[in-house]
Each structure stands twice: as structure tokens, then as C-alpha cells.
Amino acid sequence: MLAMIMVPVVTFITILCIGYFTFSHTIETRTMQTLKRIVNDHRHMIESFLMERKASLEFVADSYTFEDLMKPKMLGDILERLQRESNAFLDIGVFNDSGVHMAYHGPYKLTGKNYNNEEWFKTVLRQGYYISDAFMGFRNTPHFIIAVTRKMNGHTWVLRATIDTYVFNDLVENIRIGQTGEAYIINAQSLFQTKRRSGGNLLEMDTDKILFPENDSESHTFLAKNEDGVKYLYAVTWMKDKHWLLVVRQEEADAFKSIRSAAYLTILVTLFGSIMIVGIAFYLTDRLVRRMEGLDTEKTQLNQQLIGASRLAELGEMAAGFAHEINNPLQIMKSEHSLIKMLLGEIIEEKNLEESEPLADIYDSLNQIELQISRCGTITQSILKFGRQGEPLPQNLDIHLTTPEVVEMIKKKALVQDVEIKEFYGESPVLVRGDPSEFQQVLLNLLNNAMDAIEESVNRSSGTLTIKTGLGEDGFAKIEIADNGKGISPEDMNKIFTPFFTTKPVGKGTGLGLSVCFGIINKMGGTMEVFNNPEGGTNFAISLPVIKK
Known part of the structure; x- marks a missing residue:
């Protein structure tokens, strides 16, 4: 009788233990993969932020002379x-090749100070640009700078800008993982480059033992x-040439609390199942003993009961399989979440939507959906870029085919704005030579500008x-x-x-769109002209050399 009880109990507990350890291993692996993906995505975002600021500074250095x-x-x-x-x-300054701060605009009095012996000044002269660690400097407050060099008449000069540490700190801290998740940056000497939410101020030493990766x-x-x-649970990655x-x-x-919940559930199911198995075993054994002393019909009934017990065991194995299969719909949920997030990004880009509290709430909700799916154990890699744009790849483009494709992107926006x-x-192919993404950028910029001009026109009844x-x-x-918008004033035309x-309100335009488009068309060997239509509105005309078939 003891053997009849122990066999199903041991089998049942073994199945539960195998299922629990399999589930635990899967959750641990996917949690670590998720954290690794998050740290990689966050690194790309921070690096993009720094490179955009550097590119803006280089653009200024290339557009203006030292004088x-x-x-x-x-x-x-x-x-x-x-x-x-x-x-x-935060501020901007110009230095000569002797390290003297020649010109400065910002909240501090730094003009005339000599930086010749400062490490950042030596480094930027040596390598042409420099993104520093946080340091105190002459202003005696933590900050970091981005600097670039240019040469003029045999002399090197430096353009430097200070990055607001509060803005940068908010960018790095802007991550939500459970209740205790946080992100921060330290340098190779373990000094905090941003604040840590759980404790740790700028330029303090990180006393925790962080494992610095070799790769x-x-x-x-x-x-x-x-x-x-x-x-x-840590996820770490190097930035800035292994300086950060x-x-x-x-x-x-917090990271593995779903495993803890699974452990409690496993214990509860084990206790309840064991009690049920023992109870059933006693019941079946009692009937078996009594009916074995009786008629052959009772033996037949005993066989049926044994078949039922076998089906229960099979049902237990099936239940374990069902638990594994639940992961499949969760994977689909993850894919659909990624699609929603991508489409939302496209809508924001296509509609030129600015940041707002409703958009922030939508992104927070999407992040919460992603977090809850991860707690169920089904985090997968989703995509993305602000794709990373590579080197231009010129190819033959038919303007009769490429232009309609771009126009199709803004038709929904035009419908909403009643344009x-x-x-x-x-009809006949007209081929030009250029990079498809750059050519698309030019057309999309001109189309969006045209619709903005129509929208800002006061006296229009309908836009065209x-x-x-x-x-x-x-x-x-x-x-x-x-377009039949407001047109361009004669003093702005040149x-x-x-x-x-830019003629757009502050915060809506940077004044770089048309200058970039002009540069792209010029690189393609063409010209771009603009003039006002007699009946109102503006006309942009692009002329490009034709590639013979």
C-alpha cells in the first residue's frame, strides 16, 4: 500500500520540480537577455545624444570663421x-592655440582664462575633438564639455560647449525596470559621471565592486x-572608447520575483496534489482490497479505475506541455507590442508631432506592457533607428517612381489638414544618380514645409x-x-x-532642413530654386542631371 502511494507522489513531485527548474532557468536567461538589450539600447541612445551635440558643434565650426x-x-x-x-x-567658448579663452557666452566669467595646461585642452589639440569626463574646472562646479578644433592660416583654434549635467543626468536616468531598476555612468576610475538614484552623487567614488568588462x-x-x-543583477557596457x-x-x-511566485505556486500545487494523490490512493486501495474478495465484476471495475488513474497521469504531463506552449502567444504579444511602438514612431515622425504629456503617457504605457510581458517570461529582441544611417550609396533613381512613393507618406497628414x-x-523613365534615403529626405522635407505653410496661411479656404x-x-x-500657402517674404527669400x-516659431524648426536639402541636391550635381507663385504660395524647383540608360 505504501508503494502505491509513494510512486504517484514521487512522480508528481518530480514532474513539478523539473517544470519549476526549467521555468526558473528560462526566466533567469530571458531576464538577463532583457537587461542586456536595455543597456545596449540605452548606450546607443546616449551615444546618439553625444554625437548629435558634437555634430552641431562641428557644423558651427565649419560654418563660421574664427573672426x-x-x-x-x-x-x-x-x-x-x-x-x-x-x-x-549651457555655454559656448572659443580658444586660441595657446589655450586662452578668447570669446565666451554663458553664465560664467571665463573670458581671458588660460587652459593651456588643462588635460581636455591638450587632448582636443591632439585628436581633433574631445568629450570630457565630468570635472570641476575654473567654475568650481561639476560639468563636462564637448570640444572640436579647426585650423585657419596655420593656427589651430578650439570651439568648446558645456553640456548641462542636469539634462544629461535626466537622459541617463530615464529608464524604468521594475521598482528598483536604475541606470548611471561611471568612468574608468569608478567616479560617478551621473547621479545614481539609489545613492551616489556626481564625481563621488562608486564603492560597489563593479566588474569592468575587458571587451x-x-x-x-x-x-x-x-x-x-x-x-x-547588473548589465554593463563600455562607452566613449572605454572611458565611461x-x-x-x-x-x-525584484528582477526574479516571478520565479519566487512560481516557487510558492509549486509548493502549493505540490501539497494539494500530494494530499489528493494520497487520498485517492487510500480510496482506491480500500476498494481494491474489499472487491478483490468479492466478484469478478469488482475486478473489472478496478481495471477501469486503474485506467482512469493512468489518464490522470497523462493529464499531468499534458499540463506541463500546456505551460510551455503558453509562451507562444506571449511571443506574439511581444511582436505586436513592437509593431505598435514602431508605428507610433512613424506616426510621430510623419505628423511632425512634438513631445507632449499624452505622447509621454503613451510611451509609458507601452513600456509598462513590455515590462509585464517580461514578468511573464517572454521577452524577445524587437527595432528602433533614430536605423543607423550608413555611408551614402548612390544608385540610379527614376523620379517618376521615387517621388510618388514619398508623396504617399504624407497623404494621411494632408487628409487630416484638408490639403x-x-x-x-x-510616363517615360527619367533616371538621376543619388542615395535613395537622402533623396527621400529632400522630398519629404519640402512636402512637409509646404503643408506647414498651407496650415499657417490665414486666408485660405482649402489647401492645394x-x-x-x-x-x-x-x-x-x-x-x-x-503650395498655395503664405509664401515667403522678399527679405527672407535670399x-x-x-x-x-527659419521663419517657424521657436521650438518648431531649427533652420537646418532646407540648408541640408540644398547640400544634398548640390552633391547630386543639381540645383534647387525657390520663388513665390503669382497666385500665392511658394514653388520649389529641383533640377538634376539625367543618367543615360
């Missing part, structure tokens, strides 16, 4: 334009205790956007984009392609 930047008003205007692009810029191109995950004995280490961590109890789109395309493509009499490919010039 221009020495003018206080000019330098102030440039800082104001940079701050419109990003509120991370600078991969992220690493590990478990370690902090100085208070709290165990954390991005750390994303979460308390182990009628008129399209006139030639006209697109024409064809082959001109001079043998060049022609693309015209015309400045329309100047970098940082």
Missing part, C-alpha cells in the same frame, strides 16, 4: 540657436552584492499641394513642389537656404 565667433553678438546668437535645437547646451564592444551581465549586502561604463542594474529580488494633393508625373516631375527642355530632370535661418 566671426569672436563677435559677442554672433556667439550669443549661435548659442541661442543651439539651445533651440537642444536645451543641453569594449559587448555588454555583460552578472550578479553582485553592493556594500550594503543587497544583491543586484554604462551600468544598468536591478535588485535580484488637396495634385500629382503630375511623366502640387507635385510635378518631368524632363526639362535643357535635358535636366525637373521636380516642382508648389536667406532661405542659410543654415539656422
